[in-house]
Amino acid sequence: xxxxxxxxxxxxxxxxxxxxxxxxxxxxxxxxxxxxxxxxxxxxxxxxxxxxxxxxxxxxxxxxxxxxxxxxxxxxxxxxxxxxxxxxxxxxxxxxxxxxxxxxxxxxxxxxxxxxxxxxxxxxxxxxxxxxxxxxxxxxxxxxxxxxxxxxxxxxxxxxxxxxxxxxxxxxxxxxxxxxxxxxxxxxxxxxxxxxxxxxxxxxxxxxxxxxxxxxxxxxxxxxxxxxxxxxxxxxxxxxxxxxxxxxxxxxxxxxxxxxxxxxxxxxxxxxxxxxxxxxxxxxxxxxxxxxxxxxxxxxxxxxxxxxxxxxxxxxxxxxxxxxxxxxxxxxxxxxxxxxxxxxxxxxxxxxxx
Amino acid sequence: xxxxxxxxxxxxxxxxxxxxxxxxxxxxxxxxxxxxxxxxxxxxxxxxxxxxxxxxxxxxxxxxxxxxxxxxxxxxxxxxxxxxxxxxxxxxxxxxxxxxxxxxxxxxxxxxxxxxxxxxxxxxxxxxxxxxxxxxxxxxxxxxxxxxxxxxxxxxxxxxxxxxxxxxxxxxxxxxxxxxxxxxxxxxxxxxxxxxxxxxxxxxxxxxxxxxxxxxxxxxxxxxxxxxxxxxxxxxxxxxxxxxxxxxxxxxxxxxxxxxxxxxxxxxxxxxxxxxxxxxxxxxxxxxxxxxxxxxxxxxxxxxxxxxxxxxxxxxxxxxxxxxxxxxxxxxxxxxxxxxxxxxxxxxxxxxxx
DNA sequence: ATTTAGCAAACAGTATAAGAGAGTGCTAAC
DNA sequence: GTTAGCACTCTCTTATACTGTTTGCTAAAT
Numbered sequence: 001x002x003x004x005x006x007x008x009x010x011x012x013x014x015x016x017x018x019x020x021x022x023x024x025x026x027x028x029x030x031x032x033x034x035x036x037x038x039x040x041x042x043x044x045x046x047x048x049x050x051x052x053x054x055x056x057x058x059x060x061x062x063x064x065x066x067x068x069x070x071x072x073x074x075x076x077x078x079x080x081x082x083x084x085x086x087x088x089x090x091x092x093x094x095x096x097x098x099x100x101x102x103x104x105x106x107x108x109x110x111x112x113x114x115x116x117x118x119x120x121x122x123x124x125x126x127x128x129x130x131x132x133x134x135x136x137x138x139x140x141x142x143x144x145x146x147x148x149x150x151x152x153x154x155x156x157x158x159x160x161x162x163x164x165x166x167x168x169x170x171x172x173x174x175x176x177x178x179x180x181x182x183x184x185x186x187x188x189x190x191x192x193x194x195x196x197x198x199x200x201x202x203x204x205x206x207x208x209x210x211x212x213x214x215x216x217x218x219x220x221x222x223x224x225x226x227x228x229x230x231x232x233x234x235x236x237x238x239x240x241x242x243x244x245x246x247x248x249x250x251x252x253x254x255x256x257x258x259x260x261x262x263x264x265x266x267x268x269x270x271x272x273x274x275x276x277x278x279x280x281x282x283x284x285x286x287x288x289x290x291x292x293x294x295x296x297x298x299x300x301x302x303x304x305x306x307x308x309x310x311x312x313x314x315x316x317x318x319x320x321x322x323x324x325x326x327x328x329x330x331x332x333x334x335x336x337x338x339x340x341x342x343x344x345x346x347x348x349x350x351x352x353x354x
Numbered sequence: 355x356x357x358x359x360x361x362x363x364x365x366x367x368x369x370x371x372x373x374x375x376x377x378x379x380x381x382x383x384x385x386x387x388x389x390x391x392x393x394x395x396x397x398x399x400x401x402x403x404x405x406x407x408x409x410x411x412x413x414x415x416x417x418x419x420x421x422x423x424x425x426x427x428x429x430x431x432x433x434x435x436x437x438x439x440x441x442x443x444x445x446x447x448x449x450x451x452x453x454x455x456x457x458x459x460x461x462x463x464x465x466x467x468x469x470x471x472x473x474x475x476x477x478x479x480x481x482x483x484x485x486x487x488x489x490x491x492x493x494x495x496x497x498x499x500x501x502x503x504x505x506x507x508x509x510x511x512x513x514x515x516x517x518x519x520x521x522x523x524x525x526x527x528x529x530x531x532x533x534x535x536x537x538x539x540x541x542x543x544x545x546x547x548x549x550x551x552x553x554x555x556x557x558x559x560x561x562x563x564x565x566x567x568x569x570x571x572x573x574x575x576x577x578x579x580x581x582x583x584x585x586x587x588x589x590x591x592x593x594x595x596x597x598x599x600x601x602x603x604x605x606x607x608x609x610x611x612x613x614x615x616x617x618x619x620x621x622x623x624x625x626x627x628x629x630x631x632x633x634x635x636x637x638x639x640x641x642x643x644x645x646x647x648x649x650x651x652x653x654x655x656x657x658x659x660x661x662x663x664x665x666x667x668x669x670x671x672x673x674x675x676x677x678x679x680x681x682x683x684x685x686x687x688x689x690x691x692x693x694x695x696x697x698x699x700x701x702x703x704x705x706x707x708x
Numbered sequence: 709a710t711t712t713a714g715c716a717a718a719c720a721g722t723a724t725a726a727g728a729g730a731g732t733g734c735t736a737a738c
Numbered sequence: 739g740t741t742a743g744c745a746c747t748c749t750c751t752t753a754t755a756c757t758g759t760t761t762g763c764t765a766a767a768t
Contacts, residue, residue, distance in 0.1 A: 064732045064747045245607045253599045418718045418761045
C-alpha cells in the first residue's frame, strides 16, 4: 500500500475530503488556506492539488472548478488520514438501553440492531442474521393449546427463532406432549439449525417415530425452512432522502430509486456483501465497490459479529462521514456480540466459537 | 349532496379525471373529443369545461393550459362517477395465499396485511392493529426454561400477541408453573388486553398472590404496555417513489420527504385517521383531507375491519387510481376479517362482536 | 337557446446570448 | 521550491426571442 505522499499533500487531501464530506461542494485552493491556515500561498496549494489530481486522488467536475475526491481519494483517506470520532455518551447510552429490553426473539434483536445502525449513523443500517449453519438448537418447547393443536417454540443458542402451530391427526395428552418434547430435545440439542432442517425434512426417519413426533418434526423443519428466507433486515432507508436531496437535488430520486432496486433482491445483495468481504474480518469499507447496479455511488461499511458469523453494515452516500459510521459500527457490533454470547446456554458456548 | 350536473358535463368531468389519473397531464378540450368521440365540437366542450371550472370541479395550472381536477372534482368523481375495477384472479389468489400460511403471531398478520395492501395497490399500505381495549385474553402459556426463568406467551382471541421471559427470585418446579398458569388463566380469561394491563400493573393486588404469580403478572403487564406502543404497520412507502418521480419530477423529493415526516409520528397519525373517519364505517375516502402537514397532496382510503375495531388503509397521491384501491381495500379487509374471526376461540366470539 | 367556427391572447418550454463570478493553469519573478 | 499576476474556462444567472398548445371570446349558424 502506498501511504507515501508528501506531508503537505496529505494534509491538503485530508482537508479536501473533510470539507467535501461536510459541505458537499468542490473545494478550492483558497478554501483550504482560509480554513487551515497553512503558511503557503494558494498557488502552492494549487500545485499540490495538481499533483494529487495526477496521482488520481482528486478530480475536477469541470475545467476550472474546485476539486472533489475520487474513489481512490476516499480510499487513501479512510486508510491513512481519517480521524475516528467516538460516539457521544448520549449515543452510547441509546445503544445500551435499546439492548436493555431483553429480546427473546432473535428477529427482534436483528430489527433493533439494524434500527440502531441506521439511527445513529443517519444512513442505512442493515444486518444479516447469524448463519443457521452455525446456530445450534437449544431445545424446542411444545405446549398443548387445543385438543389436536400444539404450540411449537424453537429456541436456539441465541434465543427464540420461530414458533408455529402443529396440527395433529389425533387427540393427545399433556403427558404425551411432554414425552415428545423430551424425545426431540434429546436427539436434536446442539445440532445446527440447518442440520435440523435437513434432518426433519428428509423422509428417511419415517418409520422411526410415532406419528405425533413425526408431525412435530415436520413443522419444525418447515419453520426453519421459511426462516432461511428472511436473510436481511434494513432500517433507515429514508435517512438518505434528505442527504441526497441536499447533495444532488436533481439526481436524488434516481439515486434513491437505484439503491432501492439494488437492495430489493435480498438474496443477491447478501451474496455480494459476502463476496466483497471475502476472508476479511472486522471492518470492511467498500467505496462504490459493491458490485450491484445502482450502488456505484454508495459506500458500504460492514463488520462481522460473533457468534455464528453474521454481518452488519451501513450504506451511505460515497461522501459519507466514514469516521462516525466506523465508530458506530464497531461499537454496536461489540454490544450485539455481548448480548448474543451472554444469552447463550453454557453447554453450547464452545460450539459457538469457530 | 349535489349529484346534479348536466349529463354531458358529468361525462366530461369523468373523462378529465380518468385521463388525468392515467397520464398525469392537463386535459384539453381536444383530447376529450379524440378519446371519447363526443359528437360536439371542441368549443362546446370548452364551454362545459368553463362551467365545470366555475363550479369548482376543475382548474387550470395556468391561463391557457388544459384542465386538472380539483379536490372537489375528485370528490364528485369518487362519489358519483367512478367505475370500480375488480381485482384480477391472480391478485385475489395472491391475497388468499398470503393468508394461507397461518400466522399465529398477530404482528405477523398485520405486517402481512400492510404488505398486501401496498403491493397490490402499488401505493402505501398501512394497518392499525385491533384495539387492545376490545381484544380479549384467551390465555397465557408459561413454560419453565431454566431454574429461575419462565417463558411467558400471551394468547389473545386473535392469536399470539407477545412473549417474554419472567425471571423469578427463587427456583420453581414445573408443577408450580402449571399451578400459576391455572391461576392466571382462571382469573383473566376473556378480559380485554387493556384491562389485563391495568390490572396487572396496579399495585393493589399485592398481597393476594404468592410472589411468583405476582412476578409473572408484572411481566404480563409490561409486555402489554410495550405492545400498545406499536400501533401502526406500514409497507410500500417506496412504491410512491417512481409515481412521484414521473408525475412531479422536481417536487418529488419534497413531497416524499413530507409524507415521511407526516407519518413518522405514528401516534399522531393514528389519531388523525380515527378523527377523519369519525363514526363512519366501511370505506372512507379522504382526498387531501387528512390534516397532517405534508399530506395535503395525498389521498387516504381507509376501511375498518372486525373484530375489535382496527383500521387499514392505503395512502396514494391525490391522482391515485381510486377504483382499484377501493376494490383492493374491500377485498383485503374482507379476507382479514375471515382470518381473524376463524381463529377466534368459540367462547370469545360473542364478546368479539360489538 | 345552443352550438360552432375562427381568431387573438396567454403561457410553458426551449433555445440562445450575454454578463458576472469563481477558480484554475501557466509564466515569470522571487 | 514558492509566489504574484493574469488570461482562460466554465458554471450560474438573467434576458430575449420563438414555437406550439390551448384557451376565451365574438359573431354567425342551427
